[in-house]
Amino acid sequence: MNGTVNGQPLLSVTDLRVGFATQRGLVRAVDGVSFDLFAGKTLGIVGESGSGKSVTAKTLMNLLPSYARVEGSVMFDGRDVRELAAQKEKHFWGVEMTMIFQDPMTSLNPVKKVGEQIAESLRVHLGRSRKEARDEAGDLLETVGIPEARKRLSQYPHELSGGLRQRVVIAMALACSPRLLIADEPTTALDVTVQKHILDLLDELREERGMAMILITHDLGVVKGRTDDIMVMYAGRTMEQADTATLFSTMRHPYTEALLETIPRIDMPSHTRLVPIPGRPPDLIDIAPGCPFAPRCRYSVDACVVECPSLEGHGTAHVCACHKPVGTEAGIAARAANEQQGTTPTGLDMGLFEGAGSRSGTGAGN
């Protein structure tokens, strides 16, 4: 679970903060995120748009614009990644750590053949000759399950379907045998049938090569059963982090619970009333004190508005930042009190949650 048996984590992020100065003020896109990732493991980062999950990934990949203000430390196998960035190290990103993006069309160069694009990183980073690189590119396309791989080498991206393009992108990412692969919403632009194939492929490749992987998504369904650990982000902060099974069986954060309840599930009968998360994510410029989720939370109490909860342990390798965690005595009491009053201290009408299950399988823990 915590993987300490392997000794040092491969990637260790400590108190990462990323801000962007705008005319209206400083946008705190990532606000104190820490996590460890061990070799061969998969971490899922889940959150809505604006939660800071992609900014976190881009920080790791050194892809932020120069005006971004970054604080905190990122250690990769004992090396300081931000130090490497400052030294303009060329052979780290794309070699040790790579990333694949949501839209396979825009991450490929439309005027270069796919073979050349894959071969490029082999030649630049590993110093292969043209011929060697081309042969290896063909092998990579076979590895990612592209039929008639050799023929595809001389095709342009527009000649391939969305699923094949994403496979090409994965082949490019794998070219230099990275030790960490970051996949940012790798299947959001793809059809369900293709999505499953791509996720299965990533899983196989990770296992074969002993890579670590960070899978970023807004869909809890995608990470369920595919990752070792999950980190739920909201407003640039970690709300809850646990191993996947624990997160789904005994979630502690009201946001995790709300996120799971708001998604229609395929086995729900038609016309099941959905439980929305009222309101919308907070502005990241003038961050109010207190918990960023408090205005949308049905468990909130007066303290939530005043004081921001810190991450606290709930059993092995399970942390959650909440004053009134779901399924604990305090949480149950807070929600019951809000239900009795009809509103939460932040003025949220509890009637909105009518029919909301407490089906989150809580109460088991502690």
Add this chain to the structure above:
Amino acid sequence: MAGSGTIQLRDDDDIVLRVENLVVEFPVGRHQVVHAVSDLSFDVRRGETLGIVGESGCGKSTTARAIVQIPRPTSGTVVLDPGSDREAELTALHGESLREVRPRLQMIFQDPISSLNPRRFVRDIVAEGLAIWQKDHSGPHSQARIDEVLEAVGIDPEVAATRRPHEFSGGQCQRISIARAVALDPEILVCDEPVSALDVSVQAQILNILEDMKQRYGLTLLFISHDLSVVRNVSDRVVVMYLGKICEIGAADTLYSSPAHPYTRVLLASAPEPASTVDPSDAAIGDEIPSPINPPSGCRFRTRCPRATDLCAAEEPQVQQLGEDHFVACHFPTLG
């Protein structure tokens, strides 16, 4: 997929929309055509939500557009209120007579922000339909209607009068689109992927609003999405499409609990959290969708279908009835 036939049409007084043998083809040069929708037939009962689901390129959005006659279908008929004195055969109407029927069919789109004019005040956007169709559009009756629809979707009418679309979030813009669509009191609301561009937490808000609107204004919904869970949640009846043809059509819960068409089973097994009614092995098919310029002979799904035989290549399956409201176009359906 994939078949033709009209057995799934219901003989019912309360049908509000009937689509028969709809064909949409686009010329692509060198005497080739894209067969986007081929011989599609279905109907929608008043107050019902019909979900259309399928992968990209299956013709679901083209179907929606052909129904509202933008662009006009190549052949086939689209009839509004068949059999009543308000019957209107959209495919036979032209010019002014078609324009007069248009308020009865309204549409909302996937990207809420680009479907609103960024230079206009939100209230004016919502009021535009009334401004065109109501003589007293600045009168108290129309103004009250605008206030009402805005409040129904949870937008403050006062705020809407002084703000432009960019001052609202994506979810709010989709609410505004819904308000604009229902302001003219349409019979049918065509929703083309209305929640696909929204965050999951906002998606549920919009789906609930659509449900409320349906109750409040007696709307009939045509709901198009690639998300199987969303489609099941909102729909009374579901159509599964593949390469421009119907695979399976039936009551939502029946179709999801006993999927008969191999393609439906593939979709249900491929979802991130697969449906419990199918086996994970059902998802085993290739990635490549054949070209709609040269669709496969016989059943169009046969090139990816685990059950395909020579019969599937030779003969196109016709839609057959399996249960009370459950139809499938397949030579070898799974029988519940």
